[in-house]
Amino acid sequence: MADPRRMGEWSPEVFAVWVRGRRVVPGLGFVGFNRIGARLWFTTCRVTEAVPGRAFAFRVTTFGIPVAVWGYRVEATDDGSTRLTEHWEDLRRAGGGAAAASLLGRVFTGVPADGRAEVNRRGMRTTLTRIKTALEAS
DSSP: OGGGGGHHOOSEEEEEESSSSSOOOOHHHHHHHEEETTTTEEEEEEEEETTTTTTEEEEEEEEEEEEEEEEOOOOOOOOOOOEEEEEEEEEETTSTTTTHHHHHHHHHOOOOGGHHHHHHHHHHHHHHHHHHHHHHOO
């Protein structure tokens, strides 16, 4: 979960990641290569939080325009199990580049801004299921 190099294993959109460094620490930059059907695009990302076994988050931009913040949290539950949650914050609706980011999102992904939250919810469910399966197999 805390290594962006593995996102292609889990995410239904990310198929490859190029990382600019070895250690996953805040400030690490990486490029995510994404796909929905025949549509391909890339995003530039920067790790904002990296606490092993606890939290991982990164900020996403496209052409320098803020797009989103994605993150994961690991928490112990009362019954002794572990809960993994994924969160997403849409940054396209705020700031000066919001309209441009929404337009680029529609052009590259085929998903209109008002449909992105639902696409991401479905993707998060898939991602969390894949991470769980990988952890249980190890």
